[in-house]
Amino acid sequence: MNQNNQDNAKGWQTKVEGGTVYQGDISNYYYPTQHLHSSTPNNIPSRGVANFVGRDEKLAEVHKKLLQNDSAAILALAGMGGMGKTELATQYAQRYKDNYPGGLCWLDARKPDLAAEIVEFAKFYMKLEVPQTLLTSQEQAKWCWHNWQPQAGLVLVVLDNVDDLTNWKNCRQLLPTNNRFCVLITSRLRNLGLNVTEISLDELSPEKALNLLTALLGEKDRRVQREPETAAKLCKSLGYLPLGLQLVGAYLAEDPNLSLAEILQQLPTQQKSQLEAVFELSWQQLDFMTQCVGGLLSLFAPDIIPWQLVESVSQQLNWAKADVDEARKQLYKRHLIQSVAEGESCYKIHPLIREFLQGKLVGSNTGDDLKKAFAAALVKIAEEIPESLTLEDIKSVQLAIPHLTEVAQNLIDAVEDENLTWVFTGLGKFYQGQGLYTLAAPWYEQGLSTVQTRLGEEHSDVATSLSWLASLYEYQGRYDQAEPLYLQALDLRKRLLGDAHPDVATSLNNLANLYNSQGRYDQAEPLFLQALDLRKRLLGDAHPDVANTLNNLANLYYSQGRYDQAEPLYLQALKIYKQVFGVNHPNTVTVRQNLENARANK
Template sequence: MPYRGVGNFVGRQQELQKLHEELQNCANVAVSAVAGMGGVGKTELAIRYARQHEADYPGGICWLNARDSNLAAEIVLFVQSKMSLEVPQKLGERPLNLKEQVEWCWQQWQPTKGVVLVVLDDVTDLRSCREVLPTANRFRVLMTTRLRRLDTNFVELPLHVLSPEAALELLTALVGEKRVVGAHSCAPLLCEWLGYLPLGLELVGRYLAQDPDLSLAQMLEQLQEQRLQDEAIDFDEQQLQNTFSTAQRGVRAAFELSWQELEPVTQRVAQYLSLFAPTVFLWEWIESETELLNCKKSEINAAKKQLHKRHLIEPVEEREEGYKIHPLIREFLQAKLVASEQADEFRQAFAASGVEFAKKIPPSPTSEFIESVKEAIPHLEEVAQNLTDALQDDDLVWPFVGLGRFYEGQGLYALAEPWFQQCLELSKRLLGQEHPDVATSLNNLAGLYESQGRFAEAEPLYLQALEL
């Protein structure tokens, strides 16, 4: 095997057990595929499994890199170099093609008895390996892939990000318990920002270990400022080759591999998705943007399938047609959007959609209305917090008004107040002290105070609004 495997391996015991059961519980050739997003630890799981169960494969373990390689040629080379066998080029006078040479390799495998584990790491196209898979029942095939549902005949083991507890355990193992305990409130936030992704945790942990004076709080602040371009998670290939890490690339480069496989329409859809808040969104919201995305509804749904297959969006079990994006993938897609010629167009369209939604929120929403729109509220908050520069002046106050109404109508005054306050401050700063929307903002905030019986605070605001 080309990798030693990491020393700190946590949170995957159930997956290892399940994988072993599937590979052993089959009379024919067993093919199991470990599938997951880039950086989730598929290769590491395969390494750990192969090393842990080496004794269960007395026929040997064959590790092959399936990405950007000629698998048939790799297999022939493996047999020639590891078994010292001369692979025949002819059968009598008839030349053997590469596929026939591979079949000969499997038939002549040394030793001649015992179960064999064949690992195909990072499969990107099933066609490249279908014809070279062994057929004898002594072989067990383990694939790692970023593609969901590689084949219905394969047993798929989906690999997700670590649990918050396992992520914290991994970070602790990497930087030391004393350092994590000393930053007990910050360590979970750092794990959360990294989306509990093993690759991100390993790279950040390695970076922190190299600088004992860098606190976890400083690391988090640095990541929040530099995003995916921060050197802590943007290691280049050369840097990683100088370590025993299984990782061959940084987080951004790992995601780039999946990005390059997307169709142009899918890339546009993905860039637009990055504007949504990091929570559940409904696909029907994207289906309505055919004009903006310059494609048909059928193409948008084809894009959904492509994103889903590559684990770039994840379905939400408890919500039909609901999806989520991993926070680091969202960061990656936002960077792609910024570099796009359509960035301003997409941002303005998304903000305008938020305004149209906000205008539909009545001053006293019913419980039925609240229930029907609650999933859209975090995305309206995203507009208010990060996209006010994409709003027209006439629309500037609406995201804040809508949010204020949504919470005030439920009696959640403490949640409504910041939105009405921000609305007033922003309209004064960007529209001028005497703009009509300033008067509206004063009146809204005064009305909120009056609803709570805070008359002394409401009265001067009403008077200012009347003056305008």
């Protein structure tokens, strides 16, 4: 194990703002030994709609066209919203998964970090250790495609929601080009370019629309047979859209005595308003609590929603769990949400339904409270994201990241001043901890800008934001850019907090680490000594931050070959970490290894 942390850009973890410094190869604690998933990597949603009718020919066409090309196949399912593009892609992946022994990878084009999605999939589902020497996320994504289980056979990649031309251009640069990858995309756009085969997904035929409505009502329901002409008019009025038919079917199933003629009379004659009218019919069926939960769900990003996260927000609102669970059942029953994973309580909302529900929040009495509770729950998650991420850490938080991003991008006004930095540092740490530095940087930069704008230049949280951005530069080996930010943070903290404050000690420790990384030992040592003295006086001799600085100072002596001085410091740090974290914690393990190295070199 190497004795110092000089090469941050190549896998070295130097913990700065939070106070824990690791020394050594990241692989020692980054990847758990157990397999988290089966041998065939697959993150395709395990459930679709129960009544999938009228698209069997399209499924067969998709399969034929994906497999007929000699080069890398890109097939687009194109059509307007409500046509069931995502559902068709889900059904295809489920039915034909045995044809793709190399894996099935589902990606969402709406996310701003497609490269990170690819890298995370490779880490989770194939346990690939992406080289930290690849500094850009694009390089890392391409490396993942190149090193994708070479002997495993065909791979299906689904890229969902390609609905913006600029976004498509960015996404296309990240897609695989090898002919073992079959790429299926869903899009509202047409004519996506050369080498993209397109299947137009239009409305259902009148016959298939009737079949779907019949299936939704159930075998025992005879209303379609009793009112065939009215049923045909109802399907036509809905534009033969699967989404509209599903919602109307659920509405009818709720009231067996409601005739098709009666519901047809409730729909407007203008076709462009009919889908919204169907949404309104479903909305009017909901009780107040279910409407509140529906409004809350519309605040989530257009991504997988773990119900556990919904419950966390509901706790902020003091909602009874039984009421929230009942609301979930009612929303699911009426097709306003869909389940996306067997064995896991995760849901999704169709973008058009999400847009309708968001409209209901405008001007409502509950909108602001829902937004504040939603933001507060996500802030709590951001606070718990560790600086060093194991696969289990990533797994526990990754489903929340799109929703934390939604807070940062669209709901930042709902975040309390004291929590402002956590939104951005949480996102930054999530990507930085995986070596995705180019994805971390914008969040740290946006966090600094947001804090300066809202709280002013002379605020301690500005110093925190400066330190996190500096830490990222240090990880990348951009020492000349890191140093002035660390110095600004130290100066600001001294002016605002005084010389005797724990945050000042943290800044001293950070700056000393930077100098140590550069081999500027004469400048680093007095800063470490100041930080150590300050932390002992303010926090006590047995605090983990004290152990942190002890370990860092020992690393400095080790780098200079002063092993006799390093050993007792490692021993002190090890004792504290054992007491606070236990013998198997990464901090404890790392310091123990550092101690063994020092003894071996004496």
